[in-house]
Amino acid sequence: MYKEKIERIQQYFFVIRELVSREIKRRYVRSYLGIFWSVLQPLLHMAVMSMIFSTMFKRNVENFPIYFLTGNILWSLFTGATNSAMTALVDNKNLLIKVKLPMMIFPLARVYSALVNLGYSLVAYVCMLIVFRNGVHWAMLFFPVVVGLELLFCIGIGNILSVAYAFFGDIKHLYGILLTLWMYMCALFYPVEGLPDQMRTVVMYNPMYNYIACARKCVMQGKMPTAFEFWYMVIWGVVVFALGQWVFNRNKNKVMQKL
Numbered sequence: 580m581y582k583e584k585i586e587r588i589q590q591y592f593f594v595i596r597e598l599v600s601r602e603i604k605r606r607y608v609r610s611y612l613g614i615f616w617s618v619l620q621p622l623l624h625m626a627v628m629s630m631i632f633s634t635m636f637k638r639n640v641e642n643f644p645i646y647f648l649t650g651n652i653l654w655s656l657f658t659g660a661t662n663s664a665m666t667a668l669v670d671n672k673n674l675l676i677k678v679k680l681p682m683m684i685f686p687l688a689r690v691y692s693a694l695v696n697l698g699y700s701l702v703a704y705v706c707m708l709i710v711f712r713n714g715v716h717w718a719m720l721f722f723p724v725v726v727g728l729e730l731l732f733c734i735g736i737g738n739i740l741s742v743a744y745a746f747f748g749d750i751k752h753l754y755g756i757l758l759t760l761w762m763y764m765c766a767l768f769y770p771v772e773g774l775p776d777q778m779r780t781v782v783m784y785n786p787m788y789n790y791i792a793c794a795r796k797c798v799m800q801g802k803m804p805t806a807f808e809f810w811y812m813v814i815w816g817v818v819v820f821a822l823g824q825w826v827f828n829r830n831k832n833k834v835m836q837k838l
Contacts, residue, residue: 646795652697660689660693661733664689664740665751716801728815729787742826742834746833765787
C-alpha cells in the first residue's frame with residue numbers, strides 16, 4: 580500500500596517534469612535565442628526603467644537598478660505563474676479526458692514552469708548584484724523563503740483562476756486589466772515613501788508588495804523582515820493556497836463536465 584503511493588507520487592512528478600519541459604519548449608519554439616530570453620528580458624526591463632526613472636528617484640532610491648530588478652523578478656514570477664496556470668485545464672482538455680491524472684497537476688506544472696523561468700532570471704540578477712556592487716549579506720539566505728511563500732500565493736491564485744477560466748473565458752482579459760492595476764500598487768519602480776499617507780497604507784498592505792519589500796530588505800539592506808512582515812507573508816501564502824485548494828477540489832467535477 581505504502582509502496583504503491585510512493586510509486587504513484589513518483590509518476591506524478593514525472594508527469595509534471597514532462598509538462599514543464601513541454602511548456603518551456605513551446606514558449607521558445609520560434610525563438611533563435613530560446614531560453615536565453617529568460618536571462619535577457621529582466622536585464623532589458625531594468626535598462627529601460629533605469630533610464631526613465633533612475634534620475635527621477637535617485638535621491639529616494641539607492642541603487643535603483645537593483646531596486647527595480649528585485650521587484651520585477653518577483654512580479655514576473657507571479658504574473659507568469661498565474662497567467663499560465665489560468666489556462667492549464669482548458670489547454671490540456673484532451674489529455675484530461677484521455678488519461679487518468681489528478682487535475683491539479685496541470686496548473687501546478689504551469690506554476691513550476693514559472694519557477695524554472697525565475698531560476699534562469701536569477702542568473703542575470705546575480706550578475707547585476709556584482710556589477711552594481713551590492714554587498715553580500717547573510718540575510719540574503721532568506722530570499723528563497725520569500726520566493727517559497729510567494730509560490731504558495733501563486734498556486735492558490737492559479738488554482739482559482741484555472742477553475743474560473745473553464746467556465747468564463749473572459750476572465751483572462753479581466754485578469755489582465757487587474758494585473759496592470761496591481762502592478763502599479765507594488766511600487767516596482769517608485770519609492771513607497773513618496774506616496775500620500777492613505778495611498779502608502781493601501782500599497783503596504785498589498786500582499787505582493789510585502790513579498791517584494793521583504794526581498795529588497797534581505798538583498799539590498801542585509802536585514803531580515805520584521806515579525807509582522809514575515810507573518811503577513813505566511814498568512815497570505817497559506818490562506819490563499821488553502822482557498823485555492825478548496826475551490827479547485829470543490830469544482831473539479833463540474834470542470835470535467837464543462838470541458
